[in-house]
Amino acid sequence: MEKELYSKLASKMGISSARVIRQAEEYVRLSQVRCTGLGNLTATSKAVMCLELASTTIKVPMDKEYAIKLSGLNKKMYQSHLKALECLLGLESHVGLRELSVQYGCMEALKVAAQILQRYEQSLPAAQRQDLDLSKPLFTTSALHSACKCLKIKVDKKLATSSGAKKSIFDRLCVQMQKMGQDICKEAAAPLKAAVRTVQKRQKTLMESIEQVEKEDDSPSSPKQQRDDDDGEESTVQDYEAWKKKILENALKTKKTES
Template sequence: MDRELFDKLASKMGITSAKVRSQAEEYSRLSQISCAGLRNATAISRAVMCLELAAKVLGHPLDKEYAVTLSGVNKSVYQSNLRSMECMLGLESHLGLRDLAIQYGCLQAVGPAAKILQRYKSSLPKVQQEELDLTKPLFTTAALLTACKCMKIRVDRKLVASSGANKAMMDRLCAQLHKFAQEICSKQEPPWGALGPNGTLLNFIHIECPQPYCQQP
C-alpha cells in the first residue's frame, strides 16, 4: 500500500503515534494475505480500517464516525468489513475484568483485581510497560483469580481454562501477582462480605475499576 496515502489518512484521523502507524502498516500487510474476500473494500477503506484497529489495540483515541466517512464506503459495509478484518487478523475483543467476573460470579473481586494489574504494571521496566498488553485474557484471568484467592471467594475452575493459557504459565503469573494482592487486600475494606446468600449482582455493578482493564479493548 502507498506509504504516502497511509500517512495522509493517519494525519486526517488525528493519529500521530508512530507506534500506531507502524502497527497499522503491519495489519495492512497481513490483510493482503488474510482478508482478500472483503466486500467492496477499496485501498482507502482498507487503510482506514487498519488504522482504526491499530488505534483500538494500542488504546489511541479515535473518531470512529469520521473514520467511516473517510473510508469512502457506507457505514454498514465499513463496519461489516471491519469486523471481518478484526476476526481474520485474530484481533477479536476479549472480555474485560468486569464482564469476566460477571460470567464467573465473582464481581466483588473486580476492583482489587484491577488494582493488582496496575501495581504489577508499575513494577515492570518502562519498556515492558509499553509493550505488555495487560488486557489479554492471561493477565485479566490471573488477576481475578489472585484477587479471589486473597478475598476467599470460590470461583469456577473453568475460569482458568477461559484464558487459553496452560496451568504452569498461569501458576507462575499468579505467584508474581500474589504479593500485590496481599498488599491490596490487607488495605481493602471488605464490601464483598455484604454479598451473602440473599445478595444480588446489582449490588456490585458499579464497583470502581480503572481503565482499560474493565472494558473490552
C-alpha cells in the first residue's frame, strides 16, 4: 500500500526514478525513529516531503510547487516542516556563517556571530563538545540572529525559520547566545571608550593651558615690568619738581624787579 502511495505521488510530482522512490521510503522509515516531533504530519504530507528530499539528494528534477499542493499544507508550513525533517534526518546542507550573512544582508554581524559561536563552544563541557557540530543550521542561524540583535541590525524573519528547529528550541538557544553577544560587544566597546576619554583628557589639558596663558596676560605685571613702571613714575615726579622749582625762581626774580 505504501509503495503504491509513493509511486502515485512521485508520478504526480514528475518523478519517475525508482531510486528516488526507494530513497524516499528509507527516509520515511528513518523519520519514524528520529523525527518524533513531526508526528502531527499526515502520511501523505510526510511522503511528499521525503520524495522531495530524495529527489534533491539524488539530483532528480521535480515539481516543487505541485508537491506543496499534494501535501495538503500551505507553503509556509510545508517549507518549515520540510526544513525540520531535513535537519532531523541529517540531510541539511551546512551553510557557513559568511554565506548566511551575505544571504540575509547582515555582513556587519559576521565577526560578532563567529565570536558568539566560539564562546558558546567554550562554555560547554569537554565531553559535549566532541559530539557537537556547530556548523549545523541551528547554531549558525542562532549565532547570527543573536549578533544582529546585539548590534541592533534589522534581520529577516526567514533567518530564524532557516534553522530547521522548533521555535521554542531556537528562541532558547538565542537567549543564551544573546547574553554572550552583549558581553562581546561591551568588551569591544571598552577600548574605544578609553580612547575617547584619553582624547577628551588631552583636549581638556590643552584648554587649561590656553586659559592659563590668558590669565597670565591679564594678571599684574612681572617684577621687571613693575620696576620699569616704578622708574617711569619716579622720572615723572622729578620732572614735576624741576618745573615747580623753575616757576618759583622766575616768580622770585619778577618780584625783585618790581620792587
